[in-house]
Amino acid sequence: MTEQTSNVPMEKIVSLAQRRGFVFPSSEIYGGLSGCWDFGPLGIELKRNIKQAWWKAMVQDRDDIVGIETSILMARQVWEASGHTERMVDPLVECKNCHLRWKADDLQGTRCPTCDGELTSPKMFNVMFKTFVGPVEDSANVVYLRPETAQGMFVNFDNVLQSTRKKLPFGIAQQGKSFRNEITTGNFIFRSREFEQMEMEFFVKPGTDEEWFNYWVQTRFDWFIKYGLKREHLDLSEHPKEKLAHYAKRCVDITYLFPHGWAELEGVANRTDYDLKQHSRASGKTLDYYDDDTKEHYTPYVVEPAVGVDRPLLAFMCDAYAEEPDKDETRVVMHFHPALAPIKAAILPLSKKENLSAFARDIYKDLKSQLMVQYDDTQSIGRRYRRQDEIGTPYCVTVDFQSLEDKRVTIRERDTMNQIRIPVSELRKTLTAKLEGEEMFVLPPGGEIWKVERESK
Numbered sequence: 001m002t003e004q005t006s007n008v009p010m011e012k013i014v015s016l017a018q019r020r021g022f023v024f025p026s027s028e029i030y031g032g033l034s035g036c037w038d039f040g041p042l043g044i045e046l047k048r049n050i051k052q053a054w055w056k057a058m059v060q061d062r063d064d065i066v067g068i069e070t071s072i073l074m075a076r077q078v079w080e081a082s083g084h085t086e087r088m089v090d091p092l093v094e095c096k097n098c099h100l101r102w103k104a105d106d107l108q109g110t111r112c113p114t115c116d117g118e119l120t121s122p123k124m125f126n127v128m129f130k131t132f133v134g135p136v137e138d139s140a141n142v143v144y145l146r147p148e149t150a151q152g153m154f155v156n157f158d159n160v161l162q163s164t165r166k167k168l169p170f171g172i173a174q175q176g177k178s179f180r181n182e183i184t185t186g187n188f189i190f191r192s193r194e195f196e197q198m199e200m201e202f203f204v205k206p207g208t209d210e211e212w213f214n215y216w217v218q219t220r221f222d223w224f225i226k227y228g229l230k231r232e233h234l235d236l237s238e239h240p241k242e243k244l245a246h247y248a249k250r251c252v253d254i255t256y257l258f259p260h261g262w263a264e265l266e267g268v269a270n271r272t273d274y275d276l277k278q279h280s281r282a283s284g285k286t287l288d289y290y291d292d293d294t295k296e297h298y299t300p301y302v303v304e305p306a307v308g309v310d311r312p313l314l315a316f317m318c319d320a321y322a323e324e325p326d327k328d329e330t331r332v333v334m335h336f337h338p339a340l341a342p343i344k345a346a347i348l349p350l351s352k353k354e355n356l357s358a359f360a361r362d363i364y365k366d367l368k369s370q371l372m373v374q375y376d377d378t379q380s381i382g383r384r385y386r387r388q389d390e391i392g393t394p395y396c397v398t399v400d401f402q403s404l405e406d407k408r409v410t411i412r413e414r415d416t417m418n419q420i421r422i423p424v425s426e427l428r429k430t431l432t433a434k435l436e437g438e439e440m441f442v443l444p445p446g447g448e449i450w451k452v453e454r455e456s457k
């Protein structure tokens with residue numbers, strides 16, 4: 001891997017996230033709950049946009065993948081068959097002096113990183129959260145909060161196959177919460193105890209799995225670049241054989257240069273036929289595939305691209321973040337991809353005068369029916385631009401007194417700070433086209449060429 005440092009310290013992202021309403025500590029007024037986070041008004045928009053971009057790429061734009069949503073609580077036998085009850089364990093060590101607990105794999109030396117005290121020998125600790133179904137808290141009623149969404153798709157393999165009549169290769173995709181009682185959490189939302197995953201199980205004919213594996217590594221890598229991660233902040237890391245998960249034949253992590261260093265963003269695993277065979281054996285229900293072409297029954301292999309939502313959210317925030325000179329000052333700007341930006345446009349009337357407000361409000365209402373937009377008429381226009389830059393709003397629409405006469409407004413672009421003046425009648429069409437990445441402006445009736453100028457001093 002290349003020797004580099006991240007472009008932004010974590011404190012700046014954490015501070016912006018809290019200040020502008022992206023991410024708050026969970027239960028903050030009670031001192032917080034470690035490893036849990038709340039998403040504020042802008043954070044939830046960003047999160048939903050990331051999930052939608054993934055869903056579009058993985059389900060809506062494809063003919064060979066279908067979506068599903070399965071329950072968080074599943075029969076206990078699922079986790080016994082999948083091997084999680086026995087093997088989803090981390091080696092836990094405790095400092096004999098300060099009693100802090102650590103995941104042994106995360107430690108460099110053999111002493112406590114906090115006080116240099118002696119450590120106990122590792123004990124295996126299962127990271128699945130336990131709870132009970134029904135009112136009686138006895139061992140017969142124990143269930144687990146799922147530690148991955150994947151098993152919901154394996155146990156529904158036959159339901160999906162029968163109801164959709166899909167042919168191999170095909171995939172089942174799902175987004176949803178997962179829970180792991182991580183020994184150590186940290187680095188902001190990077191490692192949490194409650195987090196969201198976006199996973200896809202791609203079922204293929206055995207023997208074609210290697211090819212599909214490479215395809216999915218490349219496809220997922222390209223997705224991150226498409227939505228704004230910098231190529232030089234992304235890399236691939238192959239798991240050595242001895243570190244592979246119990247179900248995997250091969251695993252490649254897509255890694256990202258987070259502020260705390262290079263770390264896994266997404267994992268692509270070749271899970272072979274392990275899960276389907278385990279569930280077949282344990283449930284007694286045959287989970288195989290009849291190949292019409294070759295007239296044979298076999299258990300498909302599975303290639304799984306598995307990613308959280310929270311880690312990409314942090315990565316997209318880091319690579320969007322910039323501090324740029326602006327006149328005599330510095331502006332903080334989030335260069336989010338337009339599809340991910342929480343707010344698509346802000347309507348900014350230059351005065352609060354009644355006639356101008358009414359005109360600007362009509363524009364706002366018209367846009368709001370289609371786009372996530374904000375209306376802001378407080379403080380100077382310069383400050384309002386800064387506020388929108390800091391949350392990554394791609395376009396500001398300024399409405400001035402001239403607008404009342406000529407029925408035109410100014411669009412100011414976040415990244416270039418260029419301004420163009422266009423007829424209000426063309427605004428919605430133009431913004432939509434620009435948000436979808438079209439280079440050309442929609443020409444107004446009459447073919448007039450719009451003026452492009454730098455933001456005036």
Ligand code: GAP
Pocket residue numbers: 147148149150180182189190191192193195197199264265266267304306307308309310311
């Ligand atoms: N089904 C396979 C699986 O769950 P994983 O590598 O353990 O594989 C997949 O998890 C992805 O889920 C990770 O690449 C990461 O993005 C996210 N993830 C896993 N544990 C997480 C945690 N404790 N906090 C936040 N995200 C997590």
